[in-house]
Amino acid sequence: MKEKELLYSQEVIAERVRELADRISRDLEGKDVVLIGVLKGAFIFLADLVRSLTIPHTVDFVRLASYGSGTVSSGEITISKDLETDIEGKAVVIVEDIIDTGESMAFLQERLRKRNPASVQICVLIDKAERREKTVTADYVGFALDEGFIVGYGLDFDERFRFLPDIYEIKEGKQ
Ligand code: IMP
Ligand code: MG
Numbered sequence: 001m002k003e004k005e006l007l008y009s010q011e012v013i014a015e016r017v018r019e020l021a022d023r024i025s026r027d028l029e030g031k032d033v034v035l036i037g038v039l040k041g042a043f044i045f046l047a048d049l050v051r052s053l054t055i056p057h058t059v060d061f062v063r064l065a066s067y068g069s070g071t072v073s074s075g076e077i078t079i080s081k082d083l084e085t086d087i088e089g090k091a092v093v094i095v096e097d098i099i100d101t102g103e104s105m106a107f108l109q110e111r112l113r114k115r116n117p118a119s120v121q122i123c124v125l126i127d128k129a130e131r132r133e134k135t136v137t138a139d140y141v142g143f144a145l146d147e148g149f150i151v152g153y154g155l156d157f158d159e160r161f162r163f164l165p166d167i168y169e170i171k172e173g174k175q
Contacts, residue, residue, distance in 0.1 A: 004151070004161075004168035008143060013125075013153060013167065016142045017045065020123060021052030024093065024140060031091035031118070033057035038064060038108070039081065040162070041097030044154035045125045045142075049095060060085045064104055077107045092117040093140075097154050098126040102134035109136070126150065126167075 008016075037046035039061050050059060063081035092112055099105050105122055112120050123140035130147040151157050152164030161168070 003171045005171055006166055007145075007148075007150060007169045008153075008167040010153075010165040013142070014048070017048045017125075018052045020140050020142060021049050021054075024049075024123065025054040028057075028091050028093070029055050031055075032089065033091045033093065034085065034087055035059050035093050035095050035123075036083065036087075036112070037061045038094065038096045038104070041154050041156065042095050042125075044162070045097060046095045049123070058085065060087075062108065064108065066104065077104060079108075079111065087112065087115050087117045090117050092120045094120065094122045096122065096124045096138075098128055098150070099124050099132075099136055099138060100128050101131050102136040105136045105138075106134035125153070126155075 033055060035046065035050065035057055037043060037059065040063070046059070060083045061081065062079055062083055065078050065080040067076040094105065094108060094112070096105060109120055109122065121139040122136070124138040125142040126145050127138055127141045127143070128145045128147070148169045149157065150167055150169050151161035152167040154162055155167065156162045157170060
């Protein structure tokens with residue numbers, strides 16, 4: 001049986017998201033900013049983040065598909081839902097739920113750079129070091145995590161638990 005253990009409470013998350021929004025607002029003031037949310041995991045994080053930003057910006061979404069199971073990305077990645085706006089000359093901030101192996105962000109960063117934006121930055125809620133394979137450096141990191149599989153606040157396990165306001169680590173329970 002699986003058990004959940006509270007990792008980051010909604011209060012702690014809200015405080016950290018506000019801090020990230022403050023930094024982004026300071027760093028990108030005066031730029032033509034577009035935030036790109038990576039579906040589905042980042043939808044709640046993005047929704048909270050934009051409501052704390054104090055600079056004008058637009059929002060767009062991409063969805064990535066990777067072959068393999070729901071929890072492990074295999075490295076074979078495609079864009080299954082592309083942007084609907086032109087990012088040429090814009091200050092792009094990718095907003096992602098979690099970086100694990102780094103494959104998804106390495107792929108997306110490279111794809112977006114080909115469209116000649118002024119800059120491409122990454123804002124990630126959770127930077128997980130355990131399985132990193134690609135060198136990806138996020139510019140804005142909510143929480144750094146050594147290991148574990150986590151759910152809640154947009155993050156899922158087989159499409160479940162996204163709605164939970166707090167973030168939990170999934171543990172194998174005792175029999
Ligand atoms: P990466 O390409 O391995 O960095 O994969 C990142 C993606 O894998 C994230 O956007 C999530 O969709 C998923 N993922 C990785 N670790 C977790 C986790 O602990 N909980 C939920 N989803 C995860
Ligand atoms: Mg994701």
